[in-house]
Amino acid sequence: MDRRSFLSALALLLSGCMPKSSALAVGSKNFTEQLVLGELLAQYLGRFTPLPVDKRFYLAGSYICHQALLAGRIDTYVEYTGTALVAILKEKPASDHAAVFNTVKDLYSRRFGLEVFPSLGFDNTFAMVMRGSDARGLRLKTLSDAAAVSSHLRLGVGYEFLERPDGYKGLASKYGLKFAEAPRVMDLGLLYRALQNNQVDIVAGSNTDGLIAALDLVVLEDDQHYFPPYDAVPIVRRATIDRQPEIAAALKRLGGRISANDMRRMNYAVDGEKKDAAAVVKDFLARNTSLF
Amino acid sequence: MALPDFIVAHKREMLTLTGEHLWLVGVSMLLAIAIGVPLGIFLSRRPAWKSLILGANNIMQTIPSLALFGLLLPLPWIGARADRLAILALTLYALLPVVRNTYTGIAGVDAPVREAAIAMGLTQRQLLWQVELPLASNVIVAGIRTATVITVGVATIAAAIGAGGLGEFIFRGLAMVDNNVILAGAIPAALMALSADFVLGLIQRSLVRTHH
Amino acid sequence: MTDSSAAIEFVDVTYRINGNRTLISGLNLSVRRGETLMLLGRSGSGKTTTLKLINRLLAQSAGKVLVDGRSTAVWDVIRLRRHIGYAIQEAGLFPHYNVQNNVALVPRLERWEAARIAARVREVLQLVGLPYDEFADRYPDQLSGGQRQRVGLARALAADPQILLMDEPFGALDPITRGEIQHEFMQLKKTLQKTVVFVTHDVAEALMLGDRIALMDSGKLKGVFLPAEFLRSTDDSVLPYISAFRASQQILNSGA
Numbered sequence: 001m002d003r004r005s006f007l008s009a010l011a012l013l014l015s016g017c018m019p020k021s022s023a024l025a026v027g028s029k030n031f032t033e034q035l036v037l038g039e040l041l042a043q044y045l046g047r048f049t050p051l052p053v054d055k056r057f058y059l060a061g062s063y064i065c066h067q068a069l070l071a072g073r074i075d076t077y078v079e080y081t082g083t084a085l086v087a088i089l090k091e092k093p094a095s096d097h098a099a100v101f102n103t104v105k106d107l108y109s110r111r112f113g114l115e116v117f118p119s120l121g122f123d124n125t126f127a128m129v130m131r132g133s134d135a136r137g138l139r140l141k142t143l144s145d146a147a148a149v150s151s152h153l154r155l156g157v158g159y160e161f162l163e164r165p166d167g168y169k170g171l172a173s174k175y176g177l178k179f180a181e182a183p184r185v186m187d188l189g190l191l192y193r194a195l196q197n198n199q200v201d202i203v204a205g206s207n208t209d210g211l212i213a214a215l216d217l218v219v220l221e222d223d224q225h226y227f228p229p230y231d232a233v234p235i236v237r238r239a240t241i242d243r244q245p246e247i248a249a250a251l252k253r254l255g256g257r258i259s260a261n262d263m264r265r266m267n268y269a270v271d272g273e274k275k276d277a278a279a280v281v282k283d284f285l286a287r288n289t290s291l292f
Numbered sequence: 293m294a295l296p297d298f299i300v301a302h303k304r305e306m307l308t309l310t311g312e313h314l315w316l317v318g319v320s321m322l323l324a325i326a327i328g329v330p331l332g333i334f335l336s337r338r339p340a341w342k343s344l345i346l347g348a349n350n351i352m353q354t355i356p357s358l359a360l361f362g363l364l365l366p367l368p369w370i371g372a373r374a375d376r377l378a379i380l381a382l383t384l385y386a387l388l389p390v391v392r393n394t395y396t397g398i399a400g401v402d403a404p405v406r407e408a409a410i411a412m413g414l415t416q417r418q419l420l421w422q423v424e425l426p427l428a429s430n431v432i433v434a435g436i437r438t439a440t441v442i443t444v445g446v447a448t449i450a451a452a453i454g455a456g457g458l459g460e461f462i463f464r465g466l467a468m469v470d471n472n473v474i475l476a477g478a479i480p481a482a483l484m485a486l487s488a489d490f491v492l493g494l495i496q497r498s499l500v501r502t503h504h
Numbered sequence: 505m506t507d508s509s510a511a512i513e514f515v516d517v518t519y520r521i522n523g524n525r526t527l528i529s530g531l532n533l534s535v536r537r538g539e540t541l542m543l544l545g546r547s548g549s550g551k552t553t554t555l556k557l558i559n560r561l562l563a564q565s566a567g568k569v570l571v572d573g574r575s576t577a578v579w580d581v582i583r584l585r586r587h588i589g590y591a592i593q594e595a596g597l598f599p600h601y602n603v604q605n606n607v608a609l610v611p612r613l614e615r616w617e618a619a620r621i622a623a624r625v626r627e628v629l630q631l632v633g634l635p636y637d638e639f640a641d642r643y644p645d646q647l648s649g650g651q652r653q654r655v656g657l658a659r660a661l662a663a664d665p666q667i668l669l670m671d672e673p674f675g676a677l678d679p680i681t682r683g684e685i686q687h688e689f690m691q692l693k694k695t696l697q698k699t700v701v702f703v704t705h706d707v708a709e710a711l712m713l714g715d716r717i718a719l720m721d722s723g724k725l726k727g728v729f730l731p732a733e734f735l736r737s738t739d740d741s742v743l744p745y746i747s748a749f750r751a752s753q754q755i756l757n758s759g760a
């Protein structure tokens with residue numbers, strides 16, 4: 001091989017374009033709701049495309065999912081608008097749902113060549129969750145209420161919440177929360193167990209956590225609108241849509257069809273009833289044939 | 293589910309991840325050789341640079357791989373894509389054995405042989421290609437062999453920063469607390485390292501035979 | 505004034521290393537075309553250094569070295585070296601080349617045609633007493649010390665250079681083999697008629713093989729002698745050699 005073709009081959013290699021497989025690869029992060037959403041995309045889109053569907057779940061976080069999308073290792077995954085705005089686009093947090101969605105859609109298209117589809121229909125915002133008995137006993141309904149007694153509360157959080165710019169620091173500052181000790185950091189999956197076992201008094205969970213209803217837990221209202229919207233939006237590589245336009249049509253149909261309650265129920269089925277995520281989603285799709 | 297059944301059921305995914313792993317290792321090794329061998333040759337001509345270059349390489353290898361990935365993340369262009377970052381880090385790790393062995397191999401050419409070659413009127417380039425590189429090839433390939441085995445191993449960590457590869461199974465299996473998944477990543481990675489070592493060992497041995 | 509029948513000439517040559525260690529000083533020496541000149545001296549006398557100045561493996565600090573009338577500084581160094589044959593004590597054969605390829609090295613570099621190279625390799629192996637069919641495919645590690653030296657000599661002669669430089673080529677051989685090769689060398693001398701500069705510390709070898717002997721001591725040329733002159737000389741630097749030579753003769757004679 002002569003020098004020039006060798007060098008151009010090398011340059012191509014370096015730009016990271018790996019040879020791709022011809023399947024539709026659906027990604028997800030590594031917690032229950034993401035697994036359910038991943039299954040949802042995989043099973044739903046699977047009906048609209050002739051390609052085999054590959055599942056690449058349990059990717060450890062937004063950064064890794066985003067990288068996988070850029071590199072073409074996955075074709076799509078469901079991200080939350082607030083996360084996309086702050087953690088990936090590194091823009092300042094904002095609270096208007098429509099504005100955030102439009103910014104994310106626009107910037108993802110321009111910076112990354114990725115298409116952002118309309119929200120699936122629910123907002124998985126951060127929820128500050130307490131034991132029902134405590135909330136009722138202390139008469140706490142909103143986060144402003146909680147600020148008054150925060151020195152008596154122990155806080156439990158996941159790693160991402162602690163580190164993210166739109167996480168713990170901003171919340172504590174906005175509401176004037178002054179906890180007695182530093183927040184206890186633990187795996188997301190362990191937060192509710194810790195709450196239940198009285199190891200912590202308030203945790204940074206999510207609006208759609210299945211265990212909220214099952215364990216008699218209460219979500220304190222974000223009355224000062226600190227948390228940005230976290231609408232669940234499917235994100236797809238442009239190349240994938242060009243190749244398989246039926247996917248775009250399918251995702252537009254799916255927009256707005258999954259409510260927060262739907263999500264909580266599916267999450268609970270997996271977390272609380274220990275059912276298999278794939279089976280739960282299959283069941284859901286079977287009961288909601290109007291989606292097709 | 294027994295491991296063999298798991299592997300069969302996830303055949304396509306295993307092939308994809310294995311392909312990604314081979315990709316990471318392949319590109320990094322190509323770069324390490326393309327940079328490392330000339331660098332080793334340069335060192336053999338200017339030994340004064342030895343402590344600087346070998347020293348720098350040594351430091352690179354001392355940094356734990358995960359730490360190196362983290363250090364490179366903020367860099368523009370490199371940090372923007374996890375596979376670029378992983379390839380850069382893997383290349384840096386693979387450099388030391390290649391550079392050091394190339395230098396040692398060439399410096400190890402018998403002095404009388406070198407003297408005779410120069411005295412007979414070989415140019416520097418002829419000396420390099422007809423005498424030094426052939427005689428050093430065994431040692432150089434040994435260095436490449438070491439580097440390749442290291443790279444296959446460190447590439448499993450690359451999944452932690454989103455570069456894909458067999459490490460993804462391992463990390464996923466840890467998150468799922470599922471041994472099958474872990475092994476589905478760990479075993480192919482181990483096999484890959486062993487095969488690379490074996491094949492390069494064969495190449496090494498065949499070089500010894502040709503060059504007596 | 506330079507001597508035009510001189511194949512090699514040293515004019516006021518000095519060689520220093522590390523700025524202040526002088527290995528050769530004020531060397532003036534002519535090597536006549538077609539003669540075998542022995543550079544005789546103890547270790548450290550500067551004889552090997554002198555040899556290496558001829559094919560510019562080393563460059564003099566002062567003075568001129570002329571080969572075929574031209575200064576070595578002016579010659580293209582590659583052409584100079586290909587013009588001169590070089591044989592050393594360790595032979596320095598390429599371990600990864602067989603005998604054939606070792607010998608053919610310079611002709612190949614000089615781009616001779618394949619047929620000419622093949623013929624020449626045969627010829628020159630014959631000259632040094634190694635039958636082609638038996639030795640051409642062997643590798644250096646399959647040869648004895650004496651055989652390696654012969655191949656080294658063949659290699660040096662392969663491109664038919666006019667000048668041959670030899671640095672204690674037979675020094676590492678056992679006495680019997682050494683004797684054989686020295687004898688063969690004497691025969692070769694007559695056929696080949698090349699200019700040879702031969703470094704040795706062995707006075708017997710110098711007397712036997714040399715047309716003239718250049719005695720060196722501590723980087724200086726002490727004198728150039730015909731073998732017979734050397735033995736008759738009363739020069740202080742020569743005397744130790746003569747007594748050493750006589751002593752070894754006596755041991756041989758008394759043993760007979």
